[in-house]
Amino acid sequence: MAFAHRGNGSTRRFRTAGTLAALTMGASLLAAPQAFAAGPTQAELLKACDWASLCNFHPQSYWGYTGPKHQVGSTAYNCGTNTNQHRIDWSDTTTAANTVGVSVSASYKFSLVFEASVETSYSHTWENSHTDTESNTINISPRSVGWLERGTSKQQAKGWWEIQFKNKYYDHYVWYIYDFQQSGFNKDNPSYGYVNFKDRKMTSAEIGAHC
Amino acid sequence: MRDARNSSVISRMHRIHSPLGMLALAVCSLLLLSGCAGGPAGGSRAGHAEREPAVIGTDGSAESRVVAAIYRELLAAAGQKARTSDTAYVSPAHTAQAVVDGEISIAPAYESTMLRALPGGQTLPGNMEATLSMALPPGIVALPAAAAQRGLVVAVTEATADRYGLLGLDDLGAVKDRLTLGGPASGDPGAPSAASVKKAYGVTLAPAGTSRTADVLVLRSSDPALARGGLVVLGDPESVVPPEHVFPLISAPAVDATGRAALARVNDLLTTGQLATLAASVEAGGAPGKAARTWLRAQGLLR
DSSP: OHHHHHHTHHHHHHHHHHHHHHHHHHHHHHHOTHHHHOSOOHHHHHHHTTTOSEEEEEEEEEEEEEOOOEEEEEEEEEOSSSOEEEEEEEEEEEEOEETTOOOOOTTSHHHHHHHHHHHHHHOOOOOSEEEEEEEEEEEEOTTEEEEEEEEOEEEEEEEEEEEEEEEEETTEEEEEEEEEEEEEEOTTOGGGOEEEEEEEEOOHHHHHHHO | OOOOOOSOHHHHHTOOOSHHHHHHHHHHHHHTOGGGGTSOTTSOEEEEEOOOOEEEEEOSSHHHHHHHHHHHHHHHHTTOOEEEEEEEOSSHHHHHHHHHTTSOSEEEEEHHHHHHHSTTSOOOTTOHHHHHHHHSOTTEEEOOOOSOBOSEEEEEOHHHHHHHTOSBGGGGGGOOSOOEEEOTTTTSTTOOOHHHHHHHHOOOOEEOTTOTTOSEEEEETTOTHHHHTTOEEOBOTTOSSOOOBEEEEEEGGGSOHHHHHHHHTTTTTOOHHHHHHHHHHHHTTOOHHHHHHHHHHHTTSOO
């Protein structure tokens, strides 16, 4: 066993050294990917639409969907022994978001280009920010807690950006962003959205805290 | 700079231009480093391309050659050099595919033909621009189409158009007289029938077979009668005839904003009738470039 072990020693050392080198290289890449990227970030490219010689969004697909469920308004507690009505006032803002992570605002040209493209291509209104404010009255069973759960009607478009420059930008005249997706409130198709009343029995801790 | 082309557009668009880039890509692939894409989770990624010389391809038909010549002249006037490819492709579909494959960078393309060549994208009835955008791969752009169409057209005489105030098939609803529908191309695949016109526009026309004396004529866009007879091609907002407007299909880096604006100037002026006249002059032996220049000058688009 000992001989066999020693006999493989050089190979093992070589493999270990190779592995270490690979790990070191990988670690350095992990630490500084920009050293290899040598180009603009996607956010820089989108913002460059403001002054680029050409900035077009080419839509590839569009769909409506229901956004993730979330609570709107406050939680209501019924400490009584009868079913009670509670009014919950709520306000919920849906903001547009994209895969690049740049905030979607009318102050950026890319935002206007995207909006025009979606409205022209799919005949859907685009809003970068939308707030709904409502009041709902709910019946809460005795010793129960009630709240409102909302899934917002949303829309999303996917496509690619084409950005051209009169002078080279990061060494190139033509840049793209592929597989760009941006989502936002779906004003034209409210059927994707819902607001549901939810309730459950209060825990003893909640009874102690609220009743 | 045009490199040797790969048949895959995606791989073409993602070409890495330096050994360092190759190394980075390889390591990124192996380690699945999202940071290499330069963006957050979600999948979008940046890429670049080089400016390309504009190489225009045609399918060898008189129509395609003269439209290509129009594109070349307009680009040259806009300060962008363009040349015509030595290769003549066998059909408009093959020409469009050659743009997608990167063999050429510009071609006259036709809407429904293009969609048949590249099936699979989402379709939006009544919105051809968006449908084309969704059918094309990244890096390939369908620029706005001209008024001119190939394939089948529906036309009336100028006298009929004036008498009933006809601009499109949708205007037929206001006509009290019962008009006839027919023409030499009325038996062609995809030709509108009295039934399809009734379904789309609610208008009852009397079938008249292949008669050239029908009130509403179904013709091939290359029919010399269009120009000779001064016929008025009717609009077809409900697309009873599959739309086949001609448009420049381009590789994105090949045409800059100035070039695109120049190409767009022709769209309202190049009608089906005008295109038929231009194609007829080329078929009669005229040089496409000369025909294109003469027409563009007459339209005030070229000095």
